[in-house]
Amino acid sequence: MDMDIFQIAAIGLCGVVISSMVKGYKPEFATYIVMATVMVIFIMIIYKLTAVFAFLSAIYNQISYGKTFFPIILKVLAVAYIADFTAQICRDSGESAIAGKVELAGKVMIFYLAVPVMMSVMELINKMLPS
Incomplete structure (x- = not known):
């Protein structure tokens, strides 16, 4: 089983917790924390997309x-x-x-x-x- 989903879930939960803690003191920084968390998750997903595109490329060459x-x-x-x-x-x-x-x-x-x-x-x- 691929463990990347657990890493992504952990990053997401950490982002939510940190954002919630910061929101009480500096609400404008909470948005930046959410954006940073989302971008880290997105970057992790992009690496998986390379395998998907390689698979789709192989299919494209066969049809x-x-x-x-x-x-x-x-x-x-x-x-x-x-x-x-x-x-x-x-x-x-x-x-x-x-x-x-x-x-x-x-x-x-x-x-x-x-x-x-x-x-x-x-x-x-x-x-x-x-x-």
Whole structure:
């Protein structure tokens, strides 16, 4: 079993405890502690993502059909994770209005990235329908 989740959980709990203790004295520093904790966790996750991208690269090299859609799927996943991660940070900092706009921007970007896939599906349907 991979023990990294225990390290991430420990870092998260330490960040919460330290932030809660500091919040009583200097509330503005509590936000910085939360941001630092989140960034440390994010950096730990990035190292795991390299293995995921190596795996996806191997899959991409093995497929013969749909290679044009594979990068689009990866971009959609990246936008979804980044938008969600950023919105959570904004929400944790008390900026729910900004969090909502980040989520909206993520949804718009996903729709924008999906347009070529939708066009391909529509072209395929048109080819299959009798003229």
